[in-house]
Amino acid sequence: MRDWRWLLLVLAVLLALLQYRFWFGPGNSGEVMMLEAQVANQKRDNEGLQQRNDALAAEVKDLKEGEAAIEERARSELGMIKPGEKFYRVVENAPAARPAAAAAQAGAHDAAQEVVP
Secondary structure (H helix, E strand, O other): OOHHHHHHHHHHHHHHHHHHHHHHOOOOOHHHHHHHHHHHHHHHHHHHHHHHHHHHHHHHHHHOHHHHHHHHHHHHHHHHOOOOOOOOOOOOOOOOOOOOOHHHHHHHHHHHHHHHO
């Protein structure tokens, strides 16, 4: 009967040590949960980067194989046109800008009128 008490005491101490190490030791449960959250965030970031890489790879393939993409880029980014085409530039009417000196005087005059009641 006495041996059972010692065995029970040793098992209880061992259980306490294991529980202490689980909750407070290196690699405890709090660190594990934090690392799992970091892994989830990294996976989400990796998915976004993978989508971007796939889009870039598709664009590179299109540029290598198709001339339509090259033509589109040349037209939009470089302003190029085909031989024999006519280029028309449509400009909207913009309000006439006042000369700088007249604008400065008008601004000073408006500010003076605001100060005087």
